[in-house]
Amino acid sequence: MADAALTVxxxxxPRLTLARLAARARERFFGTKLDAAITxxxxxxxxxxxxxxxxxxxxxxxxxATAAQCREARQGACWAFIGExxxxxxxxxxxxxxxxxxxxxxxxxxxxxxISLFRRFWSKTLVWAWVAASVxxxxxxxxTLFGLEIFGAHVPTxxxxxxxxxxxxxxxxxxxxxxxxxxxxxxxxxxxxxVKWFCVALIxxxxxxxLVTIIFMAAIMLPxxxxxxxxxxxxxxxxxxxxxxxxxYLAEVxxxxxxxxxRGQYEAAESLGLNYAQKMRLxxxxxxxxxxxxxxxxxxxxxxxxxxxxxxxxxxxxxxxxRAALGDPNWMGFPNExxxxxxxxYFVLCFGMSKYSxxxxxxxxxxxxx
Numbered sequence: 001m002a003d004a005a006l007t008v009x010x011x012x013x014p015r016l017t018l019a020r021l022a023a024r025a026r027e028r029f030f031g032t033k034l035d036a037a038i039t040x041x042x043x044x045x046x047x048x049x050x051x052x053x054x055x056x057x058x059x060x061x062x063x064x065a066t067a068a069q070c071r072e073a074r075q076g077a078c079w080a081f082i083g084e085x086x087x088x089x090x091x092x093x094x095x096x097x098x099x100x101x102x103x104x105x106x107x108x109x110x111x112x113x114x115i116s117l118f119r120r121f122w123s124k125t126l127v128w129a130w131v132a133a134s135v136x137x138x139x140x141x142x143x144t145l146f147g148l149e150i151f152g153a154h155v156p157t158x159x160x161x162x163x164x165x166x167x168x169x170x171x172x173x174x175x176x177x178x179x180x181x182x183x184x185x186x187x188x189x190x191x192x193x194x195v196k197w198f199c200v201a202l203i204x205x206x207x208x209x210x211l212v213t214i215i216f217m218a219a220i221m222l223p224x225x226x227x228x229x230x231x232x233x234x235x236x237x238x239x240x241x242x243x244x245x246x247x248x249y250l251a252e253v254x255x256x257x258x259x260x261x262x263r264g265q266y267e268a269a270e271s272l273g274l275n276y277a278q279k280m281r282l283x284x285x286x287x288x289x290x291x292x293x294x295x296x297x298x299x300x301x302x303x304x305x306x307x308x309x310x311x312x313x314x315x316x317x318x319x320x321x322x323r324a325a326l327g328d329p330n331w332m333g334f335p336n337e338x339x340x341x342x343x344x345x346y347f348v349l350c351f352g353m354s355k356y357s358x359x360x361x362x363x364x365x366x367x368x369x370x
């Protein structure tokens with residue numbers, strides 16, 4: 001009886017009926033005169049914008065026509081151009097007979113991302129699996145390991161391009177920049193003057209200049225300071241610059257989370273007899289990183305879109321490769337289709353990151369844990 005008395009039933013959630021939906025919509029969109037005016041203006045804008053856009057993108061669109069047929073129609077979008085140049089936008093100038101290698105690399109990356117989305121797989125094993133997968137993905141793209149041809153002929157990085165390069169730069173740059181950002185954030189809050197001022201100088205210097213400048217320095221100026229006879233591949237120099245840039249920006253996000261924790265959390269960890277490493281790993285960093293998930297993902301999305309800047313040093317990412325496809329004499333005159341398709345791909349990838357971060361934030365929230 002005592003157990004039954006202590007049992008409290010959760011309040012029953014009200015049923016979602018059509019009348020309740022209508023009342024909610026009326027309150028949200030027509031609750032005040034200003035809300036009603038904004039809603040009407042949006043409806044008018046959609047009325048004039050959506051039908052022509054739908055007619056161009058779907059109804060009158062040419063999906064399998066030739067370039068000549070698309071030019072003759074001159075009404076709808078020529079999505080046949082995207083179909084013709086799709087694999088070029090994905091692989092760039094990578095040799096046709098070896099495209100199975102970047103295709104395998106992208107498939108392996110997608111599998112690893114899919115596994116990492118589920119919390120039950122989060123462990124040290126997953127970290128080492130990512131390390132092993134990263135090595136395999138690089139060897140697949142390059143074709144060699146320690147100078148030995150593993151997957152056929154060596155393919156220099158100047159032939160890499162398209163979505164493959166975008167994924168390579170963004171993923172490896174953020175994966176290596178994230179732990180470096182945590183170290184920089186901890187170093188900036190350190191009580192050791194040398195460590196603190198080194199981290200402060202690095203973060204402020206990198207954040208004080210545009211990414212274009214850092215890429216230009218890494219691609220053009222860095223080789224001038226190397227010893228005679230020593231060279232570093234251009235793509236790896238860009239990768240290093242991108243890693244440093246992402247680490248500097250993420251470090252400030254992590255530092256914000258560290259400062260957002262109350263002093264009581266630090267004192268509680270110290271009262272348990274934890275040393276500095278244990279205190280940060282078990283108590284402080286998990287809370288700080290959880291608090292800053294929205295800011296982290298916002299930085300991730302911005303850095304992912306910034307990969308298009310590598311074109312200034314002659315590296316063709318997904319967007320630049322798609323623009324280069326417009327130079328084909330047989331398929332000239334379809335820039336709208338190329339830009340809309342590029343925008344759609346970037347939107348899908350960035351929106352996916354945003355929605356997953358929201359889900360992760362809800363799952364990790366103490367209010368939703370059971």
